[in-house]
Amino acid sequence: MAQTPTTFPVPExxxxxxxxxxxxxxxxxxxxQALKQGFESAYDGTTVEVEVTSSDDALRALLADQIDLAAIGRPLTxxxxxxxxxxxxxxRAKIAIIIGPENPFIGNLTFDQFARMFRGEITDWxxxxxxxxxxxxxxxxxxxxxxRSLSQYEVFRNAPFQTGATADPVAEDDTATVIAALGRDGISxxxxxxxxxxxxxxxVPMHQTLPDDPRYPYSQPRFFVFKGSPSPAVAAFLGYATSAQGVAALATDQPVEVPAIAATPATPAPTPTAAPPPAEPVAPTAAEGRGGLGWWWLFPLAGLAGLVWA
Incomplete structure (x- = not known):
């Protein structure tokens, strides 16, 4: 049955x-790619071919017997x-909120603020x-x-999961492309x-926490998927991938390569106008006013974000 937990021994x-x-x-x-290199180094004479595509296309190829394994970032439908x-x-991999290095914003965001930025309800820094x-x-x-992972959190399910007039989408699901598009005013x-x-x-910290903090809420599920009974090659690779060595490779920072970007010209000073009022005025708590964390941060942040996927 699909979703049945499966374990594989590390092959000698x-x-x-x-x-x-x-x-x-x-x-x-x-x-x-890191697992491919580790597997080929550990077992001479083996070859692992990796092609990057969407999870949807990878699963279609797997069902059509065109590949041996799919590596996907979502549960099965x-x-x-x-x-x-x-x-x-x-x-699971944490999901970071990012801005460009020239962006002057130095604060942190709440779950609600980021969701409202996504929907275009908050339009000004x-x-x-x-x-x-x-x-x-x-x-x-x-x-x-x-x-898709963001869409499963309650804060994004309280309203239609769609962007607003502030959206500037990239054509490819590629982190290097996203980074290159940030400039001085972008967030992603x-x-x-x-x-x-x-x-x-x-x-950008979320509620004063960064992705390397265990309490940080946003994350994405990740799976390897095979069809039917695993072949010896699939079983061997999964044994390596789920071993301590493979888990370490998955947990290692894997920064993408981003082409050098020319410095963004400074944005002309805007015509003085009254700053737009907060979209949802709330009096800050004493802890927020000091930039600190209140006692309630002892509770897991993931619970506050409200993840729907189990």
């Missing part, structure tokens, strides 16, 4: 000439779960404590696994391992 040896084909979603592509597909869950200036929300394609989101330690972005 793998026959020379073993080959394996994998299609991976963009946000697992770098991690899958109800229809997919009825097929002969077996998922092997991997560690001054509404979240930054210098006055328009917000541009750099969004990913609708079939993006990271985007990305898988944390691809942006941690990345000089081309700044990571």
């Amino acid at each position: 040896t793998v026959p020379t000439g073993t080959t394996l084909s994998i299609q991976s979603s963009p946000n697992l592509g770098i991690a899958t 109800a229809a997919e779960a009825k097929e002969e597909l077996v998922t092997v869950p991997l560690e 001054s509404e979240v404590g930054g210098p006055p200036g328009p917000i541009r929300f750099v969004d990913r394609p609708e079939n993006s696994d990271v985007r 989101y990305a898988i944390a391992p691809q942006v941690l330690g990345q000089s081309g972005v700044k990571i």
Whole structure:
């Protein structure tokens, strides 16, 4: 049955000439490449081919017997779960909120503020404590696994999951493309391992926490998927991928390569106008006023964000 937990032993040896084909979603592509290199180094004479595509396309190829494994960043749909597909869950990846290095915003955001930025309800940086200036929300394609993961949180389910007039979508679900589009006024989101330690972005704290904090809420599920009974090659690779060595490779920072970007010209000073009022005036608590964390932060942030997926 699909979704049945499956474990695989680490192989002592793998026959020379073993080959394996994998299609991976963009946000697992770098991690899958790292596993490919580790597997081929550990077992001489093996070859793992990795192609980056969407989770949807990878699963279609798997069902058509065109590949051996799919690496996806979402759960199976109800229809997919009825097929002969077996998922092997991997560690979830945190989702970071990112802005460009030249963006003057230095504060943090709440769950509600980011959701309202996504929907285009908050349109100016001054509404979240930054210098006055328009917000541009750099969004990913609708079939993006990271985007789909955000849609499962309660704060995004309280209103239609759609962007507003501030949206500036990129054509490809590619973190390097997203980073290149940020400029001085953009904000977006990305898988944390691809942006941690990345000089081309700044990571915005959520409720004073960063993605390397266990309490940080937003994350994306990740799975390997095979069809039917695993072949010896699939079983060997999954044994390596789920071993301590494989898990370490998945957890390692995997910053994407971003082409050098010319410095963005300074935005002309706006004509003095009254700053737009906060979209939802709320008196700050004493802890928020000090920039600190109240006692209630002892509770897991994930619960506050309200994840719908189990």
